Every structure is written in C-alpha cells, then in structure tokens.
Amino acid sequence: MKPKLSRFAIPYVIWMALFVVAPIVLVVVYAFSNDLGGFTLENFSKMGTYAVVFGRSFKLALIATLICLVIGYPVSYMMSREGERFQRVAMVLIMLPMWINFLLRTYSWMSILENNGLLNQVFQKTGLLSLYNSLFGTSLEYFPMMNTQGAVVLGMVYNYLPFMILPIYSVIVKLDGSLVEAARDLGADGVNVFRRVILPLSLPGVLSGITMVFVPSVSTFAISKMLGGGTDLLLGDLIEQQFLGGAYNPQLGAAISLVMMVIVVVCMVVMNRFGEGEEQAVIL
C-alpha cells in the first residue's frame, strides 16, 4: 500500500489552528466585548474618532511604498542586468543590513536628523544653512527634520526598501531572456519591450513587494515613536497604547486591529485581482 505523504501536513495544520487561527478568533471576540466580557459594538462606534489616525497611517505608508517602488524597481531591474558576480554581491549587500536590528538603524537616523545632529552640523559648517537663510530671508539655526512626518516616511523607506527590491529582483532575474529577444525580433523597441514584456511579467514581484512594504509601514509603532516624536499617532502606536502603553483598553485595541486587518486584506484582494498568479510571490 502506498503510504500517504499528505499526513505530513497534519501536525502543522493543528499547529496553525492553535497558534494562527485561535489567536485571531480571540482578537475578534475581544473586539466585540466590553471590559466585563459582555457583547458590545461600542468599540466600533468609537472608531470614527480614530479616522484621522487611519488616514494618516495609510497616507504615510502609501507614500513610503511608492517611494520604495520608484527606487526599488529600477534598482532591481539594473541589478538583474549586471554580471552574475555583481548580482551575488549586491544581493548580499541588500540582505546584510537586516542583521543589524532595525531599531538600532532607526536610532542611528535619530542622531543624523536631530536639530543638533550630524546633518545639521554639516549644513552649519559648510555654510549651507546661512546660504539658505540669506536666500529666503529666514533665520533658521537648523533645519527641523526630526519629529516630522517626513522623518517617519524616511524611516519606513529605509527599513523596508530591501523588502521591495528582493521580490522584484527575484522575479525579473528569472525572466526568460528569449521572450525579450522574441519581442525585439518582432520589432518592439526598448520602451515597448519593457512596457509589454518585462513589466507585465514582473508584476507578481511588484505586488508582493508592495504588500511587504505597505503592511509593516502601516502598522509600525517603533519608527513613528522614534523619528516622529509621538506627537502624531499612527495605527501601530494607537494599538500598542491600548495593550502595553498608557491607556489600557485591550477591547478597543482589538477592535482597531480588526478594522486595520480587514482594510489591509481588502486592499490586497483588490490588488491581487490585477495580477493573478500571485502564488509565485517570492521573497528570496
């Protein structure tokens, strides 16, 4: 008798039920209960107040994702056209920063961007600051860069750019070269080859890159706290605050998590409609 390989899946299915599905069910239960455990919709009726936070988080995450895409796509494309050796080195160089904890890399940005930080000191020493002041008639002592939304977006782009480059690159590099040749033989020029062959074929990579940048960006709390100064809350901050922060209310936190989760899932489903076959979404 042929033994069934499919029974290999059983332990993991149980594991998933326990540690993936059950916790999420619990979040849903919490979202619909009050602090005494009774059923309530109160947590959701409050959600309108937080629309601003939702808006801000999605806006910043979207900007960061776009920037990552605009930088990441050309870089992935150019990388794939280099020699094999170059590609290997470049891949290593892109993965390597992940080995220094992202909090530390973000902290390093703090010392660069502070009012008295490295960048401002450079501006002062090189006279760029006084040049700016005389040009625009201002009397700045420094360029305020820390604690702005710009700094938060920078932090997101910095931390998640590799997540955009890696999937796009891994799809482009596997493209069948003969397709490009065929297109050229059939008379397509460089622009057309890119637009009609390479771009559509690299779409799965782009889509998974977008997801991998957007989701962590929209839910971050460390980056916004460190670079944004905590004056403008993001969704992640709001959720963290309800669980381990200064305003204990896990039911509300669960409700916000749930709403965020639903919005993200809907976005992703809609997006994946554009690029079927996303199963190929590869990270490495």
Add this chain to the structure above:
Amino acid sequence: MKRRNRLGSRALMALVFLFLYAPIFLLIVFSFNKGNSNIVWTGFSLDWYKSLFQNRLIMRSVYTTLLVSLLATAIATVAGTFAAIGFYSLRRRTRTALNTVNSIPMMNADIVTGVAMCLFFVAFFTFWGDFSVWFNSVQRVVVLPERLTLGFGTLLIAHVTFNIPYVILSVGPKLRQMDKNLVDAAQDLGCTWMQAFWKVILPEIKPGIASGALTAFTMSVDDFIISYFTAGSSSSTLAMTIYGMTKKRVTPEINAVSTLLFVTVLALLVIVNLREARAERSGEERRPVSRKLTQMLDTPKGRVFRRGAAVVLTASFLIAVVLLTGATNAQPVVNVCSWGEYIDEDLITQFEEETGIAVNYQTAESNEALYSLLKSGAGDYDVIVPSDYMISQLIEEDMLAELDYSRIPNYGLISDRFKGLTYDPQERYTVPYAWGTVGIIYNTSMVEEPITSWSALFDDRYAGNVLMFRNSRDAMATALSYLGYSLNTTDESELREAFQLLKDAKNRGVYQSFVMDEIFQKLEGGNAAIGVYYAGDYLTMLENNEDLAFVVPEEGSNWFMDAMCVLKNAPNYEEAMAWINFIASTEANLANMDYLWYASPNQEALEQYPAYYEELYEEELGQEAYDIIAAPQEVLDRCEAYLVLPLETRKLYNDLWTELGI
C-alpha cells in the same frame, strides 16, 4: 552608448547602497568612540567592546536572541519542510485553503500577530490555572504547575509560528518543480515513505530548505514587535533591550555588539559566496561537503549511523528544552520591575552576591504602562515600584500582597513622615523607595528669561522647542496646575479645559515631541529648549549639559512617592522580602540617592547624604542641589500628591489621552 547606461545605473545603485549603509557605518564608527556620544567623536578606544562582555543585560539578551532564533529556525525548518510536502500532496482545493491560512502570519501586520498571540497565551494560562487547580485536587500522582507565564516558551512558539510560513514558501516551489512521478516510482520500487523522502524528495528540495532556513533565521533575529508582545518579563531579546535603551540612551556597547554580529555575518556570507563561486568555476569536480555526507550516509553502515544521529539529535534537543525550562527554577530569583535607570546597578550585583538570589530587573515606561503590563499578563513580576496613586489603584483592585514586615527590619529606618501616607494608611503593602517633585527643565541659552511658570509649556514663543510628558496623568497635571485646578480634580469640565489647553498647544506646534526618558538625550544634546520632568533627573542631565536649569513652577506642582510593593500570588515572595529589605537599608539608599538624585525616604540616608557626597567626590554638595533632590518644606507646600481617581475619571483620562494623540 551602452557603456554610459551602465555607468548611470551603477551610480544609482551606489546611491542606494550609500543610503542603506550610511547609518550602519555611523554605528560601527561610533562603537570605537571614546566618549558615549553617537555624534561627537572624542577619540579611538576599544573600551566599549571590553565593557560589553561585562554587561550582563546585553550579553543575556544576545544569548536569548541567538538561542530563540536557532531553536525556532531548526524547529520551523523541519516542521515547515514536512508541512510543505504534506501540502504538496493534498488535493488542490484543500491546499489552496491551507496556503491561505499559512500566509496569515506573513501578511498580517506584526503588531496584530503579536497582540493576538499575547491575548491567546494569557487566555490559555487562565484556563490552565483553573484546570490545574481542579486536576491537582482530584488526584495526587501528577502535580501540575498552577501558574504559567509568558516567557521563553511562548517566545519560542511565536517565533516558530511566524517562521514556518517562510520555510513553506521557499520549499513549496521546489516541490512543484519536482517530477511528481519520482516519488511514485520510488515507492513502486519498494521504498518506504521514509526512504522515498530521504532519497528522492530531500535532494530535490534542499536549496529551498536552505533558503527557507536562512530567511527564517534572519526574520527571527530582526523581529522586535512579536517578541515584544510574547516574551513576557522574564526573557528579553536583543531587540527588546535596544528598544528599552532607545528611550533613554543607547550605550555604545550596543553599537559594539551590533558591529560584532554584523562582521560575523559578513564574514560568513563572504566565505559561503566565495566557496560557491569557486565550486561553480571548477564545475562538478569538487562536491560540496554536504553531498559527500549524504553519500556516506547512504551506505548500510551510514544508515545505522543516521538513525543513531537522529536519536541523538532528538534527545539533545529534548534535553536542551528541559534544561532551559529547568534552569529558571534552579536558582532562586526575584523579578523586579522599576523605571528606567532607577537603581544603582552595583546594588543588584551586591544583592546577588550576598544572597545568591538572581535579580531579573525589568523596566516600565510609566505607571500607566506598568498597569497595562500587569493587566495584560505580559508583565510577571514579584516586586514593582509604582507611584502613590497607582499603588492606591492596585490596592483597590486587589492586586497587591500584604508585606511581611517582620522580614523587613529596615522598614524601621524609613522616616516617619513617609509612613502611612494616603495610598497605604495602615502600612500593609508598601515600603517607600524614593520621592521627588516635578518641574520644568530648560536650557538657559535657548530661552530669553528665566522660566517660573507652567505658561512656558503653552507658549508660542517656544513653538517646536517644548517636550511634553508622554503619560496622561503627568501631562494633564501641568495643564491643571497652570489653570489653578487641583491635580486630583474629578470635575469633567475642568479636565476638558486642561485637555483643550494641551490639544491647542499641540495643534499650534508648541510640542516638539511627547517623551518619557527620551528627554535625557534631547535636552542634553540641546535639541529642545524646555521640558518637564522629575527633579532628580535634572541633576543627571546637568552633568552632561551645564546650561540646563530647573524650577518647580510658582503655580505648584506634583510631589510623588514611589514605593516597593509585591504583587499578589508573586511566585518568589520570600526573595521579594529579602530584596525589599536590602533596598531599604541606609547603604542602599545612599547609593541609590547618589545614582538617581531622587530623595531617599530613609531618614539616616537623607541626613548623611551631603557627607557621603563630599567623601565620594571630594567637593561639597551645594544647598541648591540638595534642595532640588529633597525639596524643602516651602516647595512641598505648594505641591500636591496624586490621589487615585475614580474609575469614571480614569476612563475619561484614557479617552482624552488617546484623543490628544490623534
């Protein structure tokens, strides 16, 4: 033409790499800095590398990180590979469904995964508690532990859970590329499924397994958010330690440990890549070691060896797990949660040497955050050091245990004026730790005139230069005090007026940021002009920036007492008593007072401190400095202690506080 193109593309890539590596380069450079700044270079030294190996907190968290990452990667790689094979041989529809569930941890925001698991674990522990009590009562043979807590075990489960999907994701495609008939053929030829797996499937999917394991390990090492919600208080990964530090000052020791990790990984990757490149060049001539090993394992002798190896591996893994869980019980331990840099760390070493009790020292950001930690079950401590009003609230909610004062003889040394305060009138739950006042700290070179009033915190002249508290009670208190209301008001209109004052100031851009311990580096570095914080911390900042000044505003302020308490059902009650008694001693109080510059409640320490200071630093402690540490009566007269607020007001605070952030 083509050449120029390449030049342009290389320039762009160089720019991207510069962007990625500039902050890292900076980190590495400053790990060799003599001073402890991340901005000012004061000379080359290896001191931080030396002190790194003596820093128990960092070394322990590096150990935890590596251990949890390695274990999680090993488990996830094995489990993920089997699961992928299982998925692969399922019917298409079932497979798609399972794949969707499998991708949840990857696609879900980390914070949701973390929060969900935290809720799940805590719910399970509650259930387990009830179950084990019942189970232990009906039979005597097996005694189940009644109290489970978040810790290394939950951390490991969480890491395994988010690692497996990455393994499946990289093994899956390799399986699909494999010729399906191979397995059938092998089985038709008489292979058992185990043999089919070892001989046919494994060699085909090996590259997928390797890249899956590498991804999993990288994700584990880099993870912060999920660990933050599932590690509890007893274990802390490097990322969590760093997060705790970014609030105050990241010591360059962290730069040093990161540099070491970075260089190790770089070296490993270079070696692996060089080997691969060489292997490619020389074609199939030189087989990789792994190939040789598999060949060797295929001989009959090897098969026995292989089975033996599997047994040894499993056994050693089990032993490791048992040791790990057992190690925590071997030595008596006390879990302490206090505030950041709120103890002279030599005291911890001294206590450990004197008593043989290990101290697991954790910090919380504020009273409110501590309360959240306790409530959510993420914090599992014996001794906590909350402030007055939070103590009342914890007593009210029956969360504190009564102290056994007969084991704390040093309680007698506490000054009578700090005994039986409103939060613990019958002296049953607390031993005072330190007290102080809240005031404005400002940079004299950045303001036009000396500051005397809270109005500075709402003044447009200082727009973008003011640091406000990031905790509701203290932030609201500044506004209430400015408006002339009681800090303990329950009047909703007064509270809303104070909130509006803060909200308007925030909207006008007065506040540069909301901070807790981040205030140290911001004020010391001259990055902000005005901040509001605790008196003792001002003196710490003064050491690093002489332009700073401190004032308790004329309208009045808050004076606070932080006291040690023990949580109900604390697992280490005896050890907790020993710790409290040790900290209450005059010597410990003097050391702490010198380190924190918060006033001691110990009468002897309070009196002896100026002499202690003179002996230690060979200079006199000015009266002015002493008065900042231990505010004189006329300052205390205009200050008010926080009282616990009724539940309704607390809810209003929570709502207002969340609204302020919006």
